[in-house]
Amino acid sequence: MKFATWNVNSLNVRLPHVLDWLAANQPDVLCLQETKQEDQKFPYAQLQAIGYQAAHIGQKTYNGVAILSRHPLSNIQHNIPQFEDDQQRVIAADIHGMRVVCAYIPNGQAVDSDKYQYKLRWLGALNNWLKSELVRYPELLLLGDYNIAPEDRDCHDPAAWLGQILVSPAERAAFQELLQLGLHDSFRLFEQADKSYSWWDYRMLGFRRNLGMRIDHILVSDALKEKCLAAHIDKAPRKLERPSDHTPVLVEIAHRA
DNA sequence: ATGGCTTCATAGTGAAGA
Numbered sequence: 629m630k631f632a633t634w635n636v637n638s639l640n641v642r643l644p645h646v647l648d649w650l651a652a653n654q655p656d657v658l659c660l661q662e663t664k665q666e667d668q669k670f671p672y673a674q675l676q677a678i679g680y681q682a683a684h685i686g687q688k689t690y691n692g693v694a695i696l697s698r699h700p701l702s703n704i705q706h707n708i709p710q711f712e713d714d715q716q717r718v719i720a721a722d723i724h725g726m727r728v729v730c731a732y733i734p735n736g737q738a739v740d741s742d743k744y745q746y747k748l749r750w751l752g753a754l755n756n757w758l759k760s761e762l763v764r765y766p767e768l769l770l771l772g773d774y775n776i777a778p779e780d781r782d783c784h785d786p787a788a789w790l791g792q793i794l795v796s797p798a799e800r801a802a803f804q805e806l807l808q809l810g811l812h813d814s815f816r817l818f819e820q821a822d823k824s825y826s827w828w829d830y831r832m833l834g835f836r837r838n839l840g841m842r843i844d845h846i847l848v849s850d851a852l853k854e855k856c857l858a859a860h861i862d863k864a865p866r867k868l869e870r871p872s873d874h875t876p877v878l879v880e881i882a883h884r885a
Numbered sequence: 886a887t888g889g890c891t892t893c894a895t896a897g898t899g900a901a902g903a
Contacts, residue, residue: 773903
């Protein structure tokens with residue numbers, strides 16, 4: 629089964645790219661972040677027409693997450709249980725016995741801003757929740773925009789970014805704490821090209837100069853790690869007219885479906 | 886040279902993203 633994650637930076641704007649990409653790549657599951665639309669505007673019918681059912685939780689202007697799947701979705705969960713949050717950043721569902729968690733982790737804005745504190749609190753709540761989810765679901769994937777570049781090799785210029793959001797020690801520690809739950813960065817299970825990134829700033833000719841960051845990830849549980857067949861980043865959608873600033877990240881898992 | 890772009894809500898510009 630092929631799983632993917634993509635921060636589309638407004639599904640209103642990006643729906644044509646998403647439909648084309650689904651048709652061309654035929655993933656079993658695609659997790660979206662930053663749909664930026666209320667649920668009544670979500671294109672359920674257009675996705676259904678090409679074979680995808682969907683679960684979505686959204687809001688105007690900001691945030692919004694969805695799971696698109698060619699297989700049945702059940703036990704849909706909105707947001708992190710017991711964590712008060714008016715931002716729509718998490719949706720989870722069971723797909724063929726696996727737990728699929730789609731997350732849009734807060735950006736943080738600037739180290740020591742209120743939003744940074746919120747990001748760290750949010751990551752703590754996510755970690756707590758996943759600890760119990762992993763007991764119930766040995767086969768779990770956490771897909772999304774983490775807004776964390778886990779290592780220096782995931783950042784085009786570590787010296788320039790030193791101490792900034794996305795790479796700060798506290799954020800990277802939170803990422804490591806997710807790994808300590810028994811999760812694995814599927815991208816790094818395989819040999820990858822140097823300077824592989826999933827996001828490039830719209831400014832400064834960021835994409836053309838490959839001034840990127842790898843901040844979109846697919847973590848998989850111990851039980852799924854053994855079943856990973858391949859992982860990669862698809863840069864093609866970033867080259868389109870009016871692209872999202874993020875591009876899809878994929879993993880292929882040996883699983884009956 | 887610390888900006889550069891894109892989105893949304895708005896009807897001027899400002900906030901936010903990363």
